[in-house]
Amino acid sequence: MDIRDMRYFYAIIEEGNISSASKRLNIAQPAISRQMKQLEDSLGVQLFERGSRRIRLTEAGQLFRERVERILGLVDGTMKEMTEFNSGLGGTISIGSVTTSGVALLPNLISKFHGLYPSVTFRIWEGDGFRILELLDNGIIEVGIIRAPFDSEIYESIILPDEPLVIAMKRDECYCGKDPVNVRLIELANQPLIVPLRWKSMFVEWCAKAGFTPKIICISDGIVLNILWAKLGIGMALVPKSTEGLISDSALTYKKIIEPTVSTQTVIVWVRNRKLSASSKHFLDLLRDVSSE
Template sequence: MDIRQLRYFITIAEEGQITSAAKRLNMAQPPLSQQLKLLEEELGVKLVERGSRSIQLTDAGKELKKRADHILELTDTAVKELKDFNNGLKGTLSIGTVSSSGATFLPERIQKFNENFPQINFEIWEGNTYRILEILNSGIIEIGVVRTPFNMGTFDYIYMPLEPMIAVSVDMQEFSSKDYIELADLANKPLIIYRRFENLIIETFEKSGFKPNIICKTDDARSTLLWAESGIGIALVPKAAIKLVGSTTLKYKPINEKVLQTQIAAIWVKNRYLSTAAKHFLKTFKGGTSENKD
């Protein structure tokens, strides 16, 4: 089994037909069918169920497709690294980002970077923090843009300045006379939280003497705000996240609690090769930072 066979197999799986897969690969159908047969013989499993008009992946085929996608991603990454012996003025930079930074903070940095390096393209991967850490460790991306807290043990990082958590609701009338909301103000209030900050929020509230009334947890800051917009409770999110929704009904106030603060961080795996493009991008990140470690 080699990379070429895996590319053939992925194309067959995506097209669902040998004929259309061969056309996409600019090759004849019989040699492609033969390659699929050889791959099945080598692995000792049936990868597809052949029908009169289309093929369907077997369970083994589905597993190989998933693995092959990952292998080719890593292969493409390796090729990019090996070709990157110039000054980093061309190429593709793969970055992973969580939603609360990807839609608010990252575009500004990419625009600034693009002005200086217009021939560098981007591949942006989105997901929650755990997903970004996973694909960063596996080598699919070079840089992750995440929010604290996270386990920093295997990473180097650059921090952006701290920002407060905010309370967001369609009705902030009872807090109108205050510049900040105290934790005590949120006692017994129905809270909607981004699961990423669940432990931090619970621990902070309990240290203040009460248990938070969490009625909803989400995996995305945007979803947290949309639930608040429905009027069922108060969302607790990083301040920058308010830009994720273009709502005219949502109001917010910062929470007066130093522990409930977060930072955007650019992270990369310690002692791993970084392309010149990635190094240039990290320099863009450093402007206005509160703490660097590289």
Template sequence: MDIRDMKVFSAIAEEGNISNAAKRLNIAQPALSRQMKQLEEELGVQLFERGSRRIRLTEAGQLFRERAAQILALADATANEMSDFHSGLGGVISLGAVTTSGVALLPNLISRFYQLYPNVTFQLWEGDGFRVLELLNTGIIEVGIIRAPFDSELYESILLPPEPLAVAMKKNACYCGKREDSVKLSELAEQPLIIPLRWKEMFLDWCAKAGFTPKIICVSDSITLNILWTKQGLGMALVPKSTEDLFSDPSLRYKIIAEPSLATQTAIVWLRNRRLSASSRHFLDLLQKDIFQ
């Protein structure tokens, strides 16, 4: 098994059809079929369920597709690092980001960086904080954009200013708090709540100090899904205040949590003792200038 096998397999998985993949790769269809058969024999598993028109991945095939994507991304990143070892004037910067932080931070930053380094391109992976750290740990990405907390012994970081936490609620369905724009933590005591997984323990601790046990109906690290569930009236979602800019909706109201005031921080992280590419170092330098100027 080699990189070429993985590229061929990935093309077939994307096309869902041997014939289309053969045209895309400019390889004869019988040769392509033999190559995949040999790969299955070498791995000792069946990767495809072959049908009359389309092929489907088996469970083993789905796992191999995920691993192949990671390995191919790592191979590309390594090649780019070698070709751009010193200058940082070209190559690819591989980033991972959680939805809210990535959308709020990256568009303007990448636009400005691209003006300075037009030959640098970006590869962006999106997921929850745990997924981003996994990609960072395996070397698929160089820089991650996540929400605190994280292990500061494993990662170096740049912390953005604190951002208030808020509760997203559907108007006239799941409404609480006497004030228009804020809510006391204690006012959430009997409300159905949707909590991000990485904040669960902290939130439970905050509520315990306020003298109550929260009614958590769902724990999820997908801000998008949490807001969609809120729109359905299933509960209230604990979110960063900037979520209101990303998911503005007339049916929703966002109230910051006050008394006590709760906050979160966006963190730009990278592995300690790992050499960053010159392009990534330039990217972090620009980010620091934006934050501290």
């Protein structure tokens, strides 16, 4: 087993099937299939479940994926550091982001950074907050953009200003009070709610202080999926206000939660005491400047 085998394996996982991975790697599909079979033979385990059009990992394959992420993260990070010794600021910055925060923050930020450092390229990962932290821990990305809360003992951070939380609901079933733009928290009592996992404990606590137990019908960190549920009238989705700009739909309405106003924070995180590439340090410096404006 060598680094090439790991890159082939990881390309298959990222692309979802061997055919797409072969195009990305510019290698014939049968050659990759043979390489993966040889890898399984050398490891003495089956990594992939056979008979599925889309790649599915066995339990051993899931464990191998975790190890490969860490190894490739170390290899790529080392390559970046060595390159910067001679070539100055360059290479690729790997960033992971939750959907709503990334859409709101990254386009303008990357545009400014590219104007200053045109030789630097970017690789962007997207997922829920738990997946972003997993990628960060494994060294696949250097910088993560997530929503609070987070463990400040593990991660250093830049905390951006508060962002209100809103309730997204089907417009023709908008029965939470008469106010067209706001909803009091108590008015959500007995309403079917879709709540992201990372805010569940805080939301339940807020509702308890308001005198009721929320009727949570689904816990999901997929903001886009939650909005689709709300559009179908299955429930009302708790989402950050920036979602309004991300998903604008005439069938939906968004109401800011008041009495009390509840909010979230976008947080830029990186692993404490881990060396960052020069490019990532400059990116964080720019982000600090932008966030203080």
